[in-house]
Amino acid sequence: MNTPAAAPVAESRAHFPLPLGPRTPRILQSLRYARRPFASLEDSARRYGHCYTVRAFGQPPMVVFTDPEAIKDIFTADAEDLRAGEANGQILGPIVGWHSVLVLDGDRHLRERRLMGPPFHGERMHHYGSNMRDITDRAVDGWPLGRPFPIHRQMQSITLDVILRAIFGLDDGPLLARLREPIVCFLALADSPSAAFLAIRPLQIDLGRLTPWGRFVRDRAEVRHLLRAEMTRRRAAGPTGRTDILSLLLEARDERGDPMGDEELLDEMFTLLMAGHETTATSLAWIFHHLLPRPDVGEKLRAELRRATDGGPIDPGRVAQLEYLDAVIKESSRLTPVATSVIRRLNVPTRIGGLDLPAGVAVAACIYATHHRADLWPDPERFLPERFVGARPGPYTFFPFGGGVRRCLGAAFATYEMKVVLATVLSRVELRLAPGYRMRPVLRAVTIAPSGGVPVVVERRAV
Ligand code: HEM
Numbered sequence: 146m147n148t149p150a151a152a153p154v155a156e157s158r159a160h161f162p163l164p165l166g167p168r169t170p171r172i173l174q175s176l177r178y179a180r181r182p183f184a185s186l187e188d189s190a191r192r193y194g195h196c197y198t199v200r201a202f203g204q205p206p207m208v209v210f211t212d213p214e215a216i217k218d219i220f221t222a223d224a225e226d227l228r229a230g231e232a233n234g235q236i237l238g239p240i241v242g243w244h245s246v247l248v249l250d251g252d253r254h255l256r257e258r259r260l261m262g263p264p265f266h267g268e269r270m271h272h273y274g275s276n277m278r279d280i281t282d283r284a285v286d287g288w289p290l291g292r293p294f295p296i297h298r299q300m301q302s303i304t305l306d307v308i309l310r311a312i313f314g315l316d317d318g319p320l321l322a323r324l325r326e327p328i329v330c331f332l333a334l335a336d337s338p339s340a341a342f343l344a345i346r347p348l349q350i351d352l353g354r355l356t357p358w359g360r361f362v363r364d365r366a367e368v369r370h371l372l373r374a375e376m377t378r379r380r381a382a383g384p385t386g387r388t389d390i391l392s393l394l395l396e397a398r399d400e401r402g403d404p405m406g407d408e409e410l411l412d413e414m415f416t417l418l419m420a421g422h423e424t425t426a427t428s429l430a431w432i433f434h435h436l437l438p439r440p441d442v443g444e445k446l447r448a449e450l451r452r453a454t455d456g457g458p459i460d461p462g463r464v465a466q467l468e469y470l471d472a473v474i475k476e477s478s479r480l481t482p483v484a485t486s487v488i489r490r491l492n493v494p495t496r497i498g499g500l501d502l503p504a505g506v507a508v509a510a511c512i513y514a515t516h517h518r519a520d521l522w523p524d525p526e527r528f529l530p531e532r533f534v535g536a537r538p539g540p541y542t543f544f545p546f547g548g549g550v551r552r553c554l555g556a557a558f559a560t561y562e563m564k565v566v567l568a569t570v571l572s573r574v575e576l577r578l579a580p581g582y583r584m585r586p587v588l589r590a591v592t593i594a595p596s597g598g599v600p601v602v603v604e605r606r607a608v
Contacts (some may be wrong), residue, residue, distance in 0.1 A: 205507055472532075
């Protein structure tokens with residue numbers, strides 16, 4: 146095995162050698178990843194082993210690790226030394242705002258995590274369960290019979306409605322309708338080929354609605370305006386016992402007894418929208434991609450569901466405990482994680498996986514390549530949910546939600562939502578992949594999705 150410590154060394158930065166890696170120009174390295182995200186990671190792992198250096202356009206050198214010992218070093222390091230906020234900020238700061246938990250480090254990051262944590266903890270999730278089921282039921286009612294349609298699009302619509310209701314606690318009223326439109330526009334933009342115009346500073350040109358950045362800024366301003374008015378209204382109304390995330394955050398206090406400020410709250414609302422919607426929809430699309438060609442797995446899932454529900458309506462609380470459903474979700478996120486890596490910037494020289502690295506470089510815990518190591522995951526390219534049945538995967542060999550103090554804040558929410566959506570869909574319809582579909586993994590703004598939206602056909606629907 147090629148360990149990081151034994152990795153070939155090519156370059157020295159301030160007396161610290163960096164491991165070898167692709168030597169092609171930066172722009173080509175970025176394009177290669179953009180065109181064939183999974184394949185480029187596989188190529189690099191084959192050529193350079195479990196540790197190598199990549200150089201992306203406009204970024205500092207990044208040392209990529211797929212070794213559990215190195216991943217552990219990354220996830221357990223002092224958060225002041227390995228900074229995720231600084232690494233995320235370059236791209237995400239102008240989009241989600243500079244008060245966002247995603248782009249903060251140190252004490253400010255910890256404060257936000259403490260304030261935002263409670264709405265996402267265990268039992269709280271169950272408040273959102275019946276909403277998740279009802280939204281999915283309504284979507285399924287509208288699916289055509291016998292005619293192909295992209296299921297990814299349907300999952301986006303479901304996860305957007307779920308998150309709008311869970312975050313803002315809005316029922317089907319006029320405010321939801323007014324908020325939905327600009328939100329749909331900027332979420333679509335953030336996940337389209339124009340996303341580069343949002344993510345690259347020099348391309349953030351505001352020439353009104355003619356330019357992607359101009360459209361984004363205007364839609365965002367509209368949403369902020371509506372939300373600010375809603376926040377003022379709720380503050381004036383006082384505590385109402387509501388369980389949506391905005392209401393809980395309006396009442397949250399830090400250890401000094403201070404509430405979140407308006408700007409902070411607005412940035413966090415954006416963060417939850419951007420981080421929570423597309424990731425979950427894309428994960429669901431991948432699950433359908435893996436599941437539909439495997440009637441054996443589908444039948445096991447249905448049998449488990451029948452046992453849990455006695456053929457009656459889906460009870461979201463019970464669905465959360467289904468072991469095989471959980472294994473299917475985990476196996477899909479092992480094979481095709483929607484985020485391929487999580488990144489930290491070194492603030493001080495640090496030893497990772499036995500390798501001394503200089504301040505200023507970035508390190509990546511590569512989710513995709515670690516999940517595909519044959520020595521950690523026998524027969525790694527096969528979709529085998531059974532490998533997760535009765536097994537607890539280690540946090541440094543399986544980490545679709547990242548790790549350490551930066552582990553995804555919405556992991557429990559997303560997992561619960563995926564279970565409720567899948568259980569509802571599987572109990573209502575029989576689906577198959579549309580004939581002739583050939584999947585290609587494609588890079589959207591930051592997530593990797595199956596191409597073409599995964600076209601499916603509904604063969605039968607129960608009422
Ligand atoms: C299947 C769906 C999801 C996936 C695969 C996913 C994945 C991730 C990953 C890989 C990270 C980075 C972790 C790290 O740097 O170590 C992250 C961070 C985060 N996610 Fe998720 N996520 C999902 C759903 C959600 C949802 C539903 C929400 C909220 C509603 C959410 C909110 C966040 C937030 C706030 C962070 C930043 C945490 C921090 O920096 O402290 N995510 N997510």
